[in-house]
Protein backbone atom coordinates (compact mmCIF):
# COMPACT_ATOMS: atom_id res chain seq x y z
CA UNK A 34 0.00 0.00 0.00
CA UNK A 35 1.55 3.32 -0.98
CA UNK A 36 1.10 6.06 1.61
CA UNK A 37 2.41 9.58 1.69
CA UNK A 38 2.80 11.76 4.77
CA UNK A 39 2.78 15.36 3.56
CA UNK A 40 2.04 18.91 4.67
CA UNK A 41 -1.57 19.68 3.87
CA UNK A 42 -2.19 22.42 1.34
CA UNK A 43 -5.16 24.44 0.12
CA UNK A 44 -6.33 21.54 -2.06
CA UNK A 45 -6.87 19.41 1.06
CA UNK A 46 -9.20 21.89 2.79
CA UNK A 47 -12.31 20.62 1.02
CA UNK A 48 -11.53 16.93 1.78
CA UNK A 49 -10.96 17.72 5.44
CA UNK A 50 -14.17 19.77 5.75
CA UNK A 51 -16.04 16.87 4.16
CA UNK A 52 -14.51 14.44 6.69
CA UNK A 53 -15.17 16.72 9.69
CA UNK A 54 -18.80 17.27 8.61
CA UNK A 55 -19.54 13.63 9.47
CA UNK A 56 -22.33 13.08 12.04
CA UNK A 57 -19.74 11.57 14.41
CA UNK A 58 -17.67 14.75 14.36
CA UNK A 59 -18.93 18.29 13.79
CA UNK A 60 -22.39 17.31 12.50
CA UNK A 61 -22.63 20.29 10.22
CA UNK A 62 -20.55 21.84 7.48
CA UNK A 63 -20.41 25.28 9.01
CA UNK A 64 -18.72 24.15 12.23
CA UNK A 65 -16.49 21.69 10.38
CA UNK A 66 -15.46 24.41 8.00
CA UNK A 67 -14.64 26.81 10.84
CA UNK A 68 -12.53 24.15 12.59
CA UNK A 69 -10.54 23.15 9.51
CA UNK A 70 -10.15 26.67 8.15
CA UNK A 71 -8.91 28.06 11.48
CA UNK A 72 -6.00 25.63 11.37
CA UNK A 73 -5.07 26.49 7.82
CA UNK A 74 -5.06 30.14 8.81
CA UNK A 75 -2.97 29.93 11.97
CA UNK A 76 -1.57 26.45 12.59
CA UNK A 77 0.04 23.40 11.00
CA UNK A 78 -1.68 20.48 9.34
CA UNK A 79 -0.04 17.26 8.16
CA UNK A 80 -2.00 14.56 6.36
CA UNK A 81 -1.59 10.94 5.31
CA UNK A 82 -2.73 10.22 1.78
CA UNK A 83 -3.54 6.94 0.10
CA UNK A 84 -4.06 7.23 -3.66
CA UNK A 85 -4.57 11.03 -3.32
CA UNK A 86 -7.27 10.58 -0.66
CA UNK A 87 -6.76 12.03 2.83
CA UNK A 88 -6.89 9.14 5.29
CA UNK A 89 -5.36 10.73 8.38
CA UNK A 90 -4.40 14.10 9.81
CA UNK A 91 -2.69 15.93 12.66
CA UNK A 92 -3.43 19.57 13.51
CA UNK A 93 -0.91 21.25 15.80
CA UNK A 94 0.00 24.70 17.03
CA UNK A 95 2.57 26.62 19.04
CA UNK A 96 1.36 27.40 22.58
CA UNK A 97 1.83 31.06 23.55
CA UNK A 98 5.22 32.26 22.28
CA UNK A 99 7.97 30.26 20.60
CA UNK A 100 10.51 30.95 23.33
CA UNK A 101 8.41 28.84 25.76
CA UNK A 102 9.14 25.80 23.59
CA UNK A 103 5.60 24.44 23.88
CA UNK A 104 3.39 22.88 21.22
CA UNK A 105 -0.03 21.30 21.34
CA UNK A 106 -1.60 18.63 19.19
CA UNK A 107 -5.21 19.69 18.79
CA UNK A 108 -6.50 16.84 16.65
CA UNK A 109 -5.16 13.54 15.37
CA UNK A 110 -6.84 10.63 13.61
CA UNK A 111 -6.39 7.85 11.10
CA UNK A 112 -9.33 6.63 8.99
CA UNK A 113 -10.73 3.52 10.66
CA UNK A 114 -10.08 1.38 7.56
CA UNK A 115 -6.34 2.13 7.81
CA UNK A 116 -5.71 1.74 11.54
CA UNK A 117 -3.24 -0.68 13.16
CA UNK A 118 -0.81 -0.45 10.24
CA UNK A 119 1.67 1.84 11.95
CA UNK A 120 0.43 4.98 10.20
CA UNK A 121 -0.63 6.84 13.35
CA UNK A 122 2.79 6.31 14.88
CA UNK A 123 4.58 7.39 11.67
CA UNK A 124 2.43 10.51 11.40
CA UNK A 125 2.93 11.45 15.05
CA UNK A 126 6.72 11.00 14.82
CA UNK A 127 6.82 12.99 11.55
CA UNK A 128 4.93 15.87 13.16
CA UNK A 129 7.29 15.92 16.15
CA UNK A 130 10.21 16.27 13.69
CA UNK A 131 8.32 19.13 11.94
CA UNK A 132 7.89 20.87 15.29
CA UNK A 133 11.62 20.62 16.00
CA UNK A 134 12.48 22.06 12.56
CA UNK A 135 9.90 24.84 12.92
CA UNK A 136 11.45 25.98 16.22
CA UNK A 137 15.04 25.48 15.09
CA UNK A 138 14.53 27.93 12.20
CA UNK A 139 14.41 30.72 14.83
CA UNK A 140 17.02 29.13 17.10
CA UNK A 141 14.45 27.85 19.58
CA UNK A 142 13.95 24.33 20.92
CA UNK A 143 10.74 22.40 21.48
CA UNK A 144 10.62 21.52 25.17
CA UNK A 145 7.23 19.89 25.52
CA UNK A 146 4.40 18.60 23.36
CA UNK A 147 0.99 18.64 25.02
CA UNK A 148 -2.23 16.88 24.09
CA UNK A 149 -5.33 15.49 25.72
CA UNK A 150 -7.28 12.34 25.09
CA UNK A 151 -10.32 10.63 26.61
CA UNK A 152 -9.68 8.45 29.63
CA UNK A 153 -11.30 5.52 27.80
CA UNK A 154 -9.32 5.93 24.54
CA UNK A 155 -7.05 2.90 24.89
CA UNK A 156 -5.55 2.98 21.34
CA UNK A 157 -4.54 6.64 21.70
CA UNK A 158 -3.18 6.16 25.25
CA UNK A 159 -1.09 3.16 24.13
CA UNK A 160 0.26 5.06 21.12
CA UNK A 161 1.21 8.16 23.14
CA UNK A 162 2.92 6.06 25.79
CA UNK A 163 4.82 4.11 23.09
CA UNK A 164 6.14 7.37 21.65
CA UNK A 165 7.21 8.59 25.11
CA UNK A 166 4.35 10.80 26.32
CA UNK A 167 3.56 10.69 30.03
CA UNK A 168 0.11 11.04 31.54
CA UNK A 169 0.37 14.22 33.59
CA UNK A 170 -3.09 15.31 34.75
CA UNK A 171 -6.75 14.37 34.72
CA UNK A 172 -9.31 16.96 33.67
CA UNK A 173 -12.44 15.66 35.32
CA UNK A 174 -15.87 16.00 33.69
CA UNK A 175 -14.36 18.15 30.92
CA UNK A 176 -16.73 17.69 27.98
CA UNK A 177 -19.58 16.22 30.02
CA UNK A 178 -20.14 14.80 33.48
CA UNK A 179 -18.24 11.52 33.78
CA UNK A 180 -16.08 12.22 30.72
CA UNK A 181 -12.54 12.70 31.97
CA UNK A 182 -9.75 13.90 29.69
CA UNK A 183 -6.14 12.96 30.31
CA UNK A 184 -3.34 15.43 29.67
CA UNK A 185 -0.31 13.78 28.08
CA UNK A 186 3.07 15.52 27.83
CA UNK A 187 6.12 14.54 25.79
CA UNK A 188 9.26 16.15 27.23
CA UNK A 189 11.90 16.60 24.54
CA UNK A 190 14.09 19.08 26.43
CA UNK A 191 13.72 20.10 30.05
Ligand SMILES: CC(C)(COP(=O)(O)OP(=O)(O)OC[C@H]1O[C@@H](n2cnc3c(N)ncnc32)[C@H](O)[C@@H]1OP(=O)(O)O)[C@@H](O)C(=O)NCCC(=O)NCCS
Pocket residue numbers: 109110111112115116117118119120121122123148149150151154155156157159160161163
Ligand atom coordinates in the same frame (compact mmCIF):
# COMPACT_ATOMS: atom_id res chain seq x y z
C1 LIG B 1 -5.23 6.57 17.96
C2 LIG B 1 -5.04 6.32 16.46
C3 LIG B 1 -4.64 7.62 15.77
C4 LIG B 1 -3.93 5.27 16.27
O1 LIG B 1 -3.64 5.15 14.88
P1 LIG B 1 -3.11 3.80 14.21
O2 LIG B 1 -2.61 4.12 12.86
O3 LIG B 1 -4.14 2.75 14.29
O4 LIG B 1 -1.92 3.42 15.20
P2 LIG B 1 -0.61 2.55 14.83
O5 LIG B 1 -0.99 1.42 13.94
O6 LIG B 1 0.45 3.47 14.34
O7 LIG B 1 -0.22 1.97 16.25
C5 LIG B 1 0.94 2.43 16.94
C6 LIG B 1 0.83 1.97 18.39
O8 LIG B 1 -0.35 2.51 18.99
C7 LIG B 1 -0.93 1.55 19.89
N1 LIG B 1 -2.26 1.15 19.38
C8 LIG B 1 -2.84 1.62 18.26
N2 LIG B 1 -4.09 1.09 18.14
C9 LIG B 1 -4.26 0.29 19.21
C10 LIG B 1 -5.34 -0.52 19.64
N3 LIG B 1 -6.50 -0.60 18.95
N4 LIG B 1 -5.20 -1.20 20.80
C11 LIG B 1 -4.06 -1.13 21.51
N5 LIG B 1 -2.98 -0.37 21.15
C12 LIG B 1 -3.09 0.33 20.01
C13 LIG B 1 0.04 0.39 19.93
O9 LIG B 1 0.97 0.67 20.95
C14 LIG B 1 0.70 0.49 18.56
O10 LIG B 1 1.98 -0.06 18.54
P3 LIG B 1 2.17 -1.62 18.15
O11 LIG B 1 1.58 -1.76 16.78
O12 LIG B 1 3.66 -1.81 18.18
O13 LIG B 1 1.41 -2.40 19.18
C15 LIG B 1 -6.34 5.73 15.81
O14 LIG B 1 -6.79 4.67 16.59
C16 LIG B 1 -7.46 6.75 15.68
O15 LIG B 1 -7.53 7.53 14.71
N6 LIG B 1 -8.41 6.75 16.64
C17 LIG B 1 -9.59 7.64 16.58
C18 LIG B 1 -9.22 9.09 16.78
C19 LIG B 1 -8.46 9.27 18.07
O16 LIG B 1 -8.81 8.69 19.09
N7 LIG B 1 -7.45 10.13 18.02
C20 LIG B 1 -6.67 10.48 19.17
C21 LIG B 1 -7.47 11.45 19.93
S1 LIG B 1 -6.50 12.46 20.96
